[in-house]
Amino acid sequence: MTHHRQTVPFEKYHGTGNDFVVVDADYPVPNRPVFATTYCDRTTGVVDSSSETVGADGVLFLALESSYDPPRVVMTLVQPDGSVAAMCGNGARCAAAWARNRTGADVVMIDTPAGTRRAVLDGDEVTVEMGVPSFEPRDVPLARDEPLVEERVEGLTVTAVDTGVPHAVAFVESVDDVDLESVAPPIRHADLFPRGTNVTVASETEDGFRQRTFERGVEGETRSCGTGAVAVVAVAKRLGLVGDEEVRVSPPGGDLMIRVPDREEATLRGPVVRDFEGELETVPTPEP
CATH class of the missing domain: 3.10.310.10 (Diaminopimelate Epimerase; Chain A, domain 1)
Incomplete structure (x- = not known):
């Protein structure tokens, strides 16, 4: 047969x-x-x-x-x-x-x-x-009633934001110095995130930010993450690091241009x- x-x-x-x-x-x-x-x-x-x-x-x-x-x-x-x-x-x-x-x-x-x-x-x-990034606990979602902004979670100081999917964003001195494969999983599975979260680290550069993301569902680092790049700028804006201007975010795979205006759709631009x-x-x- x-x-x-x-x-x-x-x-x-x-x-x-x-x-x-x-x-x-x-x-x-x-x-x-x-x-x-x-x-x-x-x-x-x-x-x-x-x-x-x-x-x-x-x-x-x-x-x-x-x-x-x-x-x-x-x-x-x-x-x-x-x-x-x-x-x-x-x-x-x-x-x-x-x-x-x-x-x-x-x-x-x-x-x-x-x-x-x-x-x-x-x-x-x-x-x-x-979409419009949200820090609201019900949107991320978080297992609590207050937003998570600049708090220690499993060893990193993170801010939680929803950019279509959840991200825990940590600003660090240098993204190269982070052992993402070991530090990300405990945050990705933390009880605070009932549906899990992506884990993104970022560091400031002269012309924007560098980014690395450990992706939920991939269960590892990817060469680029668009929702993560938007999350970096959304959190940077919340912390007063940037304004409404278009910001360059550079994951390992290339440059992305992000804009996060007040109460309007964020945009992601790249090749x-x-x-x-x-x-x-x-x-x-x-x-x-």
């Missing part, structure tokens, strides 16, 4: 090194968590032969509704641990670039579990609205790159 392997076409995109397998949601993938866990694995996952990168920070399942003006994309990000993230800034920027390649539109609306976000494309640069395309089995073959 012959089994026909079911495959789906995919594309690989990244925004400042935050990389994603992108699949058109019109193609059926029966078990999205298994698909994501398999192909995002940094040792055995999808391989880009040109850059020799293995795996990804998540799978973007995108449903294009091109009859709208501007076109809309329903974005579902399944993370390497099989969970679904409510929001991903760099993922949303990649989704907008993917939609433009199909529609030619320079403005795209992206529907996420955290709300609808407007993206504007200019060359290889994409600016996406990120998007389409790496390559291919085919993947919808039901990954188990290891022998």
